Amino acid sequence: MRAIVTLLLLLASLASAAADESKVRVGPIDAVLTVPPGVPKPPVALLIAGSGSTDHDGNGPKLKPATLKKLSEQLVARGIATLRYDKRGAGGWKKEFGRPEDFRFKDFVDDAASLIEYLRASGQFSRLNVVGHSEGGLVALLAVQRAPIDRLVLLATASRKQGDLLKAQLEKQLPPEKYAPIGKAIDDIMAGQIVDPPPAGLAIAPSMQPGMASAFNEDPIDAMKKITGPTLIIAGGRDRQLPRVDLLALTAADIAAKSLWLPDMNHVLVDVTDEADDVASYNQPDRPLDPTMIDAVAEFISHE
Known part of the structure; x- marks a missing residue:
């Protein structure tokens, strides 16, 4: 099995090397468009990264799993073009984005919608698809309501508001006396209040709290209920950030959606064996993505 995976990675690398890759700018957004060679009017997938200052490879300042880069390589090897982009804040905050505190x-949704419209207007592609990873899934759910697409893929995407999800994650990690003031502060921020000073362990400056409140309060279930086109939802059993209930809730919100549960896949879409292996994978850019996940996404996007 390992030899097969190694061969697939080699083939993907060769295909990526031969692909037509170009840098594009749409408004203030820097992106990378990769088109498979010899495929007239291929389908295209807009890849939307997860939370943080994440670049077009799926890397942040501290964690570098290269999730989007690896996904792009595998999709291009299967005849699917990709567009991936630097989120606001990746590599520093540009003046074109305005003041950080006004974010x-x-x-994020505006950015994704503008990229969807860019791909649609280019006329280069047979079908337009969006693949959102983690928080990128929420961005995708909101963006496709404004800019219609053909198919939607949600990878390791939460069904809960981000504020509620953060509270659930921290409550599992922290002793009750440390969690209590943080949980209350998150509730206050979600209610539109400014918490000054924020409690220890919640490094959200008062000036940035309105922006965080806007993220904390978006409801993926409400957005999911408005999706009318074909949707594929994939999640993993070794994802320490999201339990299976999130997959089930998203699927229940759109009974027409397809879903796939991969027992060994973690949040950055690779197979891991235990918690230590999971932690290590967040800084292993050459580690292969779950092959079943890749095949499922490629088949769903390519299906007529």
Whole structure:
């Protein structure tokens, strides 16, 4: 099995090397468009990264799993073009984005919608698809309501508001006396209040709290209920950030959606064996993605 995976990675690398890769700018957004060689009017997938200052490879300042880069390589090897981009804040905050304290979650949605429209207007592609990873799944759910697409893929995407999810994650990690003030502060921020000073362990400056509130309060279930096109939802059993209930809730919100549960896959879409292996994978950019996940996404996007 390992030899087969190694061969697939080699083939993907060769295909990526031969692909037509170009840098594009759409408004203030820097992106990378990769088109498979010899495929007239291929389908295209807009890849939307997860939370943080994440670049077009799926890397942040501290964690570098290269999730989007690896996904792009595998999709291009299967005849699917990709567009991946630097989120606001990746590599520093550009003046074109305005003041950081004026950021709202809708700005992420605006960016994704503008990229969808760019791909649609280019006329280069047979079908337009969106693949959102983690928080990128929420961005995708909101963006496709404004800019219609053909198919939607959600990878390791939460069904709960981000504020509620963060509270659940921290409550599992922290002793009750440390969690209590943090949980209350998150509730206050979600209610539109400014928490000054924020409690120890919640490093959200008062000036940035309105922007965080806009992210904390978006409801993926409400957005999911409005999706009308074909949707594929994939999640993993070794994802320490999201339990299976999130997959089930998203699927229940759209009974027409397809879903796939991969027992060994973690949050950055690789197979791991235990918690130590999971932690290590967040800084292993050459580690292969779950092959079943890749095949499922490629088949779903390519299906007529």
